[in-house]
Amino acid sequence: MSAPKPIHDDISVERAWQIGRRIYVSCHYESSLGTRLRADLGAHWDRDRKCLWVGSGKKAQVIEEVRATDLRRARVEEIKRTGRPVAIPFTATRLRALAKEQGEAIWDDERKVWVFPREPEFDAVYHQVRDGVAEIRQKAAETARHEEQLRREERARIRAAEQEWVEKQRVEQRVRVLEKSGRAATGEQTAVVVVSTRRMNKATAREMAYPLGTVLRLDDGRRGVVVEHEVWFTGEEMASSVCWHPETHDMAHWDLKHVVAVVEPTIDELSADEAERAAAADAAEIHQFVNLLSRAGAAVAGWSRIDPDTVVGVIEAWYGSGGMGHRSGTVTLTRDEQVIFQHPGYYDEFVRTERVLTDPALVARMRAVLAAGPRKCLYPDQTVYRYEVSVRDEKVDADGP
Structure with missing residues (x-):
């Protein structure tokens, strides 16, 4: 088999070559060059070499077709590299036809744009297509903004309706709960x-x-x-x-x-409030009374023995939280009209002291506390004070014996 020979100085042997009486052209069967060679020159397909061939008598026509095709290919690549790209929307059929037919625009599949040549004769078509695309995009943007505004309004309407429904349910629930409570x-x-x-x-x-x-x-x-x-x-x-x-x-x-x-409030609640206020006032009175006794008269060291048979009533006092707390004194009223305040002393010496008071006002105040009967009460201050009142006589007259 003879070696392939070039058919022209401007055409590479890989593109087209001659072997014997045949000229072979490397191109796809359905390409534009292949179609022209088959239609105009009667080219045949060589299954072994995967290319078209014609007789050597048509060499001049093959050279012309190949060179024209290569020039067109070079022209296309030049336009893609240096031309003016325009992204024409798929729906803009009229503009795309105008670009192809009058503007000789080339489709760049890599960038997905149509590319116009730089020659001045294509300026008018290029600007017409470019402005038409801009107008289409502006209308599309306005439509999108309008649709988005409608969607926002619809979402706002739905949210407002949901909030209104939720608020209605909340109000109805409150009414039902109140009705069920009977208040x-x-x-x-x-x-x-x-x-x-x-x-x-x-x-x-x-x-x-x-x-x-x-x-x-x-x-x-x-x-x-x-x-x-x-x-x-x-x-x-x-x-x-x-x-x-x-x-x-x-x-x-x-x-x-x-x-x-x-x-x-109900009648029972009003009664409970009144009782609570009375208990608080009673606790405050006892607290103030014990505080007054802790400073009244002269204090002597030690405690004297008090005959239980002479005791009318006792107030015991504690302070502090947790358990019983700490004792803060004992107040005793005797039958001979004496108010005796015994204090256990303070940390950390705990020296016991006693105050014996006979002031009629203090005695009357003590009797008033005892007249309310035995009870326990709390007085909250910087710390918590607890008092326990006990009455030894079956009946204590607040006005005296």
Whole structure:
């Protein structure tokens, strides 16, 4: 077999070559060059070499076709490299046809754009296509903005409807809880917040909240029914700056918020409040009385023995929290109208002292305390004071024997 020979100085032997009486051209069967060679020159397909061939008598025509094809290919690559790209939308059929037919634009498959030649004769078409694309994109952007605005309005409408529905459910729930409680609402509402540093999940926190319908006594003494509650967790960073409580300081915690509808007090609650106020006033009176005795008269060291048969009544006093606390004195009223205050002394010497008082005003005040009968009471101050009143006589007259 003879070696391939070039057919022209401008055409490489890999592109086209001659062997014997045949000229071979390397191209795809369905390419534009292959189509022209088959249609115009009657080229045949060589299955072994995978290329087209024609007789050597048509050499001049082959050289012309190959050179024209290579020139067109070089022209296409030059336009792709130096031309003016325009990204024409797929739907812009008219502009794409204009670019191809009048602007001789080339499709760059890598960049997905149409590329116009730089020659001045294509400027008008290039600008017409470019401006048309800009107009299409502007209209598309306006349409997108309008559609987005419609979507935002729709979402806002849905959120407003949801919030309205949720608020309606909350109001109906509050009404149902109040009706079930049987209490008369005043129309006022307040919030009661309980904080907890316990480690737990949200379900456990909800269980810790007061159940709906629970009647609470507020700090100002009014009563309220829990009609709604919610819980949320607060981390250390938020606890130290935004959600601070004196009970937790900067610690992470759970907030248990209760919405409370203030209600009218019942007769029993009014009676309980009155009894509580009376008990508080009684505790304050006893505390002030014992404090007065601790400073009245002259104190002598040691305690004298008091004959139990002469005792009318006794006030015993303690202070401090936990267990019984510390004794802070004993006040005794005797039948001979003496008020005896015995103090155990102070830390750490505990020197016992005694004060014997016969002032009629103090005696009358002691009788008034005893006349209310035996009882126990607490008086909260900087520390907690506890008093226990005991009466030895079956009946003590506040006005004396």
